Amino acid sequence: xxxxxxxxxxxxxxxxxxxxxxxxxxxxxxxxxxxxxxxxxxxxxxxxxxxxxxxxxxxxxxxxxxxxxxxxxxxxxxxxxxxxxxxxxxxxxxxxxxxxxxxxxxxxxxxxx
Amino acid sequence: xxxxxxxxxxxxxxxxxxxxxxxxxxxxxxxxxxxxxxxxxxxxxxxxxxxxxxxxxxxxxxxxxxxxxxxxxxxxxxxxxxxxxxxxxxxxxxxxxxxxxxxxxxxxxxxxxxxx
Numbered sequence: 001x002x003x004x005x006x007x008x009x010x011x012x013x014x015x016x017x018x019x020x021x022x023x024x025x026x027x028x029x030x031x032x033x034x035x036x037x038x039x040x041x042x043x044x045x046x047x048x049x050x051x052x053x054x055x056x057x058x059x060x061x062x063x064x065x066x067x068x069x070x071x072x073x074x075x076x077x078x079x080x081x082x083x084x085x086x087x088x089x090x091x092x093x094x095x096x097x098x099x100x101x102x103x104x105x106x107x108x109x110x111x112x113x
Numbered sequence: 114x115x116x117x118x119x120x121x122x123x124x125x126x127x128x129x130x131x132x133x134x135x136x137x138x139x140x141x142x143x144x145x146x147x148x149x150x151x152x153x154x155x156x157x158x159x160x161x162x163x164x165x166x167x168x169x170x171x172x173x174x175x176x177x178x179x180x181x182x183x184x185x186x187x188x189x190x191x192x193x194x195x196x197x198x199x200x201x202x203x204x205x206x207x208x209x210x211x212x213x214x215x216x217x218x219x220x221x222x223x224x225x226x227x228x229x
Contacts, residue, residue, distance in 0.1 A: 046218075
């Protein structure tokens with residue numbers, strides 16, 4: 001069965017620190033990749049997505065992610081976090097041969113002012 | 114705002130009861146998916162509806178059922194509720210081509226179900 005692993009369950013950073021959240025998936029075929037964010041009290045919303053082409057994708061609010069096919073990874077990065085980035089972050093994988101999105105268990109990020 | 118609305122936002126039921134959750138999809142979307150998010154977990158796929166037909170199902174028992182209406186809104190029904198059904202139920206709409214998702218999911222805020 002397909003699975004998505006997010007290595008960091010809880011991350012605490014100070015403002016202006018750099019962020020990298022890991023995401024690995026187990027699926028040998030072609031996939032679409034996503035990072036979703038859930039701010040406190042809000043719905044899940046898309047940060048960025050990768051379908052094909054340049055493996056380095058840029059999303060909203062200064063976030064970016066790199067798809068490394070050989071490592072089955074899609075890590076999320078931000079050079080300098082802000083207090084407003086405090087949220088839950090979910091990596092998701094959608095195999096091309098199905099409609100299901102597989103989500104990781106999420107990473108809770110707390111940014112201290 | 115995604116334009117995906119869900120109701121009710123919170124509800125409490127007892128074991129054995131039945132529940133119906135509702136979802137209005139974003140304008141222009143023809144596909145609705147339902148996900149269950151237990152506390153501390155990521156969303157788990159229940160099923161997807163495309164043009165009023167089930168178009169993919171996750172590892173959930175038959176007591177989880179759904180409907181999609183001609184206006185693309187949807188319902189999730191759960192019969193014979195169990196304690197483990199307590200979770201946030203998320204509806205997501207998207208645009209599908211011949212039943213295949215062509216982009217990202219747009220989520221509603223969810224319906225939080227507590228089963229006592």
